[in-house]
Amino acid sequence: MGSHVGADITAGLLACDFDLEGETRVFLDIGTNTEVVIGTRERIVAASCPAGPAFEGGLVRYGVPACDGAIDTLKAIGSGFQYTTLADAEPVGICGSGLVDLLSELKRTGQMTEMGVFTAGDGRSREVAVVDDPSITLSRQDASHLAQAKAASFCGQFILLRMLGIDPGEVRRVELAGGFAESIDVRAAVSVGFLAPFAPDRVRRVGNAALEGARQLLLDVRRQDRVQRLVERIEHIELETTEDFFEVFTEACQFKPMQL
Numbered sequence: 001m002g003s004h005v006g007a008d009i010t011a012g013l014l015a016c017d018f019d020l021e022g023e024t025r026v027f028l029d030i031g032t033n034t035e036v037v038i039g040t041r042e043r044i045v046a047a048s049c050p051a052g053p054a055f056e057g058g059l060v061r062y063g064v065p066a067c068d069g070a071i072d073t074l075k076a077i078g079s080g081f082q083y084t085t086l087a088d089a090e091p092v093g094i095c096g097s098g099l100v101d102l103l104s105e106l107k108r109t110g111q112m113t114e115m116g117v118f119t120a121g122d123g124r125s126r127e128v129a130v131v132d133d134p135s136i137t138l139s140r141q142d143a144s145h146l147a148q149a150k151a152a153s154f155c156g157q158f159i160l161l162r163m164l165g166i167d168p169g170e171v172r173r174v175e176l177a178g179g180f181a182e183s184i185d186v187r188a189a190v191s192v193g194f195l196a197p198f199a200p201d202r203v204r205r206v207g208n209a210a211l212e213g214a215r216q217l218l219l220d221v222r223r224q225d226r227v228q229r230l231v232e233r234i235e236h237i238e239l240e241t242t243e244d245f246f247e248v249f250t251e252a253c254q255f256k257p258m259q260l
Helices: 007-015 096-108 140-164 186-191 209-219 223-233 245-252
Strands: 025-029 033-039 044-050 070-077 080-085 127-131 136-139 173-177 203-207 234-236
Touching: 007 025, 007 033, 007 209, 007 223, 025 140, 025 209, 033 140, 044 140, 070 096, 070 127, 080 096, 080 127, 096 136, 096 140, 096 186, 136 140, 140 245, 173 209, 203 209, 209 223, 223 234
Parallel strands: 025 173, 044 234, 173 203
Antiparallel strands: 025 033, 033 044, 070 080, 127 136
């Protein structure tokens, strides 16, 4: 379909019956490159958002992939944090869903501004302690990397929704694909602008949709014609060609809900 929007996304759309529904819907494959597909009865548009590895164990000092000991959920309690880890193992770092929770909780409790500045020490603090032993922290530089990563996802959703004239509240179905999406807290993601303000009860996690779509295609070759028709309907959008892309990206780097 276009750069970084290819066969895996096509297979994911097939698995979700994206082409069979007339209602307004969104498909998001969240990862190092986040792909966004938005469809209405009249039009389907798609874009790729190069988010980078910050939410997948890269660039963030104590960021880790989803592995045993990764903090996957987190809530601010008093002066500290209550958290869970994968496999209930000792904490070794924070994976993507835990980082989304952490950013949301820091903002909710006033420990971080929308600009990603920590408020302790009159705004001079350079890091926040998440776990004391072993020491796991989030630094100001970490927050900056996360802001830029989530801004890419924000831009893809914002620009395509605006292009189609769709309010997030009008979206009837949202499919989140990929391993990261399996455990992300939708409300937390909305609060920091990682996801558009979709109604949480309309969000469905579809796991490895690309693999499921490939399986369906192998078991029924008649679906090839259906896939071809779907691909021909989709318009690929180069986000960076949008006239106000850099203004949108700058706004998206703030940790606040998207406003259309």
